[in-house]
Amino acid sequence: MTAEGGELVGGMANAGAVFRRGALVERPAPPHAPALHAWLLALRERGFDAAPIPVGRTDEGRERLTFVPGDVPLPPFPEWAMTSAALASVGSLLRRLHEAGAGVAVDTRTAWPRDLADPEGGTLLCHNDVCPENVVFRDGRAVALIDFDLAAPGRPLWDVAMTARYWVPMRNPGPAPAPYPAGLDVPARLRILADGYGLSARDRADLPAVIEQATEVCRAFVARRVADGDPVYLQALAERGGWERWDRMQNWLVDQRETFTAALLN
Structure with a gap:
């Protein structure tokens, strides 16, 4: 992955299907995305800033969320x-x-x-x-x-x-x-x-x-x-x-x- 874009590796269910686009992440949207996004936004309103913020969907129906910078442990775990x-x-x-x-x-x-x-x-x-x-x-x-x-x-x-x-x-x-x-x-x-x-x-x-x-x-x-x-x-x-x-x-x-x-x- 480059500093601003590319495939995000890790996990099993969506392997090869999650990409960073600058400040956003694009990934397959689950069927229950509308309710999940509403819940995540409600968490944010309550001051929980430790999760991505949903910002909509692409024309292909993929979901967009804010990218959370930091280090994610990948196997073999460091x-x-x-x-x-x-x-x-x-x-x-x-x-x-x-x-x-x-x-x-x-x-x-x-x-x-x-x-x-x-x-x-x-x-x-x-x-x-x-x-x-x-x-x-x-x-x-x-x-x-x-x-x-x-x-x-x-x-x-x-x-x-x-x-x-x-x-x-x-x-x-x-x-x-x-x-x-x-x-x-x-x-x-x-x-x-x-x-x-x-x-x-x-x-x-x-x-x-x-x-x-x-x-x-x-x-x-x-x-x-x-x-x-x-x-x-x-x-x-x-x-x-x-x-x-x-x-x-x-x-x-x-x-x-x-x-x-x-x-x-x-």
């Missing part, structure tokens, strides 16, 4: 993005999003995407996909969230669980290649994320089980993409250990539940 300070700032940024979003009504007439949505639903619009590729950093601190395509109503704790999956990360060490640095302390990092968010004691007690639930939803999402023959997800599944890797991860989460709970509460 050491600076995996520091304790970076992780805590991700939790703090997510809390800011939720606090601003609590005052914005969610359009219940909209068919929000269910791909990664909280099965229990909720009145808050969750981002649902706060992976490293969707967080903008400056000077090692998370300052903005991008790519709200999978946002849907849910519990705030669901969004924390989804974020933990990507950022702690909530996966057991294994032989499959991973984009994360080796040696990350999962229980300690889970605590750092919860502290950064300011998670209540009750939610800390519930978080490990919600992470397990979120992992099941993510697996089902991947299974649907693979069944549809999506080449990006077929390749990622093969490179990351296949379904056996998912089995090991889900069993490991259950086995480590007490360890995670102790790290969060003690």
Whole structure:
């Protein structure tokens, strides 16, 4: 990418289809773009300046949003993005999003995407996909969230669980290649994320089980993409250990539940 234009890399769903045009970004518009754009603008009115601002559509129906300058971690994730300070700032940024979003009504007439949505639903619009590729950093601190395509109503704790999956990360060490640095302390990092968010004691007690639930939803999402023959997800599944890797991860989460709970509460 050049300083003012070109393809923006990162992510899987819109790979090769997102471009910077000076101060704007052009990307495929999701079917629910009108409601999502209205929500993003309402967040801005409430003082949340950590997300792109929608500014309309192209003649081809692609959406235009303001470009958010900064550094976005791409795999293999750099050491600076995996520091304790970076992780805590991700939790703090997510809390800011939720606090601003609590005052914005969610359009219940909209068919929000269910791909990664909280099965229990909720009145808050969750981002649902706060992976490293969707967080903008400056000077090692998370300052903005991008790519709200999978946002849907849910519990705030669901969004924390989804974020933990990507950022702690909530996966057991294994032989499959991973984009994360080796040696990350999962229980300690889970605590750092919860502290950064300011998670209540009750939610800390519930978080490990919600992470397990979120992992099941993510697996089902991947299974649907693979069944549809999506080449990006077929390749990622093969490179990351296949379904056996998912089995090991889900069993490991259950086995480590007490360890995670102790790290969060003690």
